[in-house]
Amino acid sequence: MGKRIIFHIDVNSAYLSWEAVYRLQRGESLDLRTVPSVVGGDEASRHGIVLAKSMSAKALYKIQTGESLFAVRQRAPNLIIAPPRYDLYMQCHKAMLSILEEYSPSIQIFSIDECFIDYTNMEAIWGPPLDAAHAIGKRIEKELGFTVNIGISSNKLLAKMGGDLKKPNMVHTLFPEEVRTKMWPLPVEDLYGVGRATAPKLYQMGIYTIGELANTDPELLKYKLKSYGQLIWDYANGIEESNGVKDSRPPIKGIGNSTTINFDVDNKYDAYKILLSLTEMVCMRLRQAGFCAQLVAVSIKTNEFKHYSHQKKFYTPTDHTTVIYESACRLFDESWKGEPIRHLGIRLSELCGNDFIQLSILEAHNEKKKKLDETIDNLRMKFGSKAAFRSVFLHSGIHPISGGVMEEEYQMMSSLL
DNA sequence: TCTGGGGTCCTAGGACCC
DNA sequence: TCTGGGGTCCTAGGACCC
Structure with missing residues (x-):
């Protein structure tokens, strides 16, 4: 087998660039990319961190992704802060993907703003790698309005490292023989x-x-x-053997949802409600993906940012909301030490297909639960998340479904990726 | 109203079995 | 009485990534 040619394509300041392009298209004159600006979460609900920053925000104020908005506002009073817009990001992601698909049949989606493509044997059609990379970059900029960095090498690690060399809107090679001088x-x-x-x-x-x-x-x-x-x-040393761009995504190992609660939870009944809303979300995703889970884990983050988790295995895999909810509550009871709780999470793993019926003494009972879950899933898919919710949430101040990145409806980034 | 959410992989220690 | 050790499963926690 000859030498492979791998490209790594990475959107420059993805969320921020996408927001900037969106605003320009809507007639605004200011390009967010040219001023100190960030995309950040909602501070009122304690999601106030930097999700993406402009180059000048980084250069002038040393703003980093993940920093609290509170902290960055102290240093950069004139900073523009834009809220996230995940549906827009998904559109941009797909639009970029459809361009990349023209250049290679072998694409590995690495995240919402990063892909690898295998350019091996594509030279006959699109020319030398450097020319093709420049063509891709120019097309994305012209047609979609944002810029990318492209790294070229013979494995994914070096392509990715190459793409990071200098930004924005650049193409770099980082072949093994260049590692010594460039990396x-x-x-x-x-x-x-x-x-x-x-x-x-x-x-x-x-x-x-x-x-x-x-x-x-x-x-x-x-x-x-x-x-x-x-x-x-x-x-x-530039060695990465796992080589090869995988067009089919690796199998899913687990599905989890977690949320930072907009107040500190200090009693188990509020915690149960949060766990139920998380269970609703995580179980719906589980069923949509066609899985049952055998392991459920509950994680807790305290108001002092201490983190711990507790997990337990089911005897038989399940995808029932109520079964998983009840075990989540038990796990919570067994692990909570009584501190004020900032964040709760549920994660389901050890997945298996749900296309066979687990035989059990409670067969008839299970069939009923399954029908109920199905019915509610369908209602929510058709009419939205508010079409059906449990009465405990009435006047509770707690969302009936939580976790993940939610727009109006179930527009979850991870489920679409 | 300072610090998100979704993942994967690895390690260490204890239980248990042979 | 004295005293192993390998293998596997389970659980908790830590590290990294975007």
Whole structure:
């Protein structure tokens, strides 16, 4: 097999660029990309963090994704803050995808704003890789109004690292023979896989650049960082074997929903309501995806940002809302230590197909529950999330369904990706 | 009204079995 | 009485990514 050619395509400041384009199309004269601006969540409901920032917001005020809006407003009083618009992001994602599909039949969606495409053997049609990448970038900018960075290499890791070299609106190659000059001088925390916890450990070993990591004895790294040491040593050396752009997404391992509650929960009955609203969401997604789950986990984040979780396995897989809700409540009771609760989550995993009926003594009972779940799912799909909800939520101040990124209806990013 | 949400993978320790 | 060790499953927690 010959050498592969992989492109990594990454939208520059995705959410912010998409919002900027949207506003320009609606006749506004200001381009958000040209001023200090961010897309941020709703502070009133305690979702106030930076989801995306403009280049000047980063350059002038060192604004980082994930920072609290409260903190960034202190430094940047004139900052423009736009609310997120996930339906728009989904449209932009799909529009970009349809352009990319023209250039290769093999595309791997990495996130809402990142894709890999396999350009191997496509040169006969679209020319040399650099020409094709520039053509793709220009087409996206001309037709969709936003810019992308494209990284080109022979594996996904290097294509991705290459795409990050200089932004925005750039094409870079980062082939193995260029790793030494283009990637090794970068700070070690720029390497994919080196995050908040690993970087300080590397500093302690006197490793500050990707090059220094690449030239460290891998045995020493394995001793200090276990298997992760080997992984990041490989990455630093441009080695990534999992190679290959996968057009079909890997199988789903689990489905979860969680939410930050707009007040601190201090009693289990309010917690139960939140858990029910999360269960409604997560179970509907489970059924839509055609799965039953055998493992349910509840996670708790306290008002002091302490985090813990508790999980339990079912004897038989299930997709029933009430069954999962009841076990979520039990898990909550068994784990909650009584602190004020900021955030609750439910995660279902160990999935199997739901296209067979689990035989059980309670067969008839189960059939009834299944019908009920189905009926409610259909009502909500047809008439919206408010078409059916449980009476406990009346006057409770708690949404009957929660978790995920919700627009008016079930327009969930993750379920569409 | 300072700090989101959805994922995946790995490790460590205890239970339990042979 | 003395004293193992391997393998697997379960659970909690931590790390990383976008």
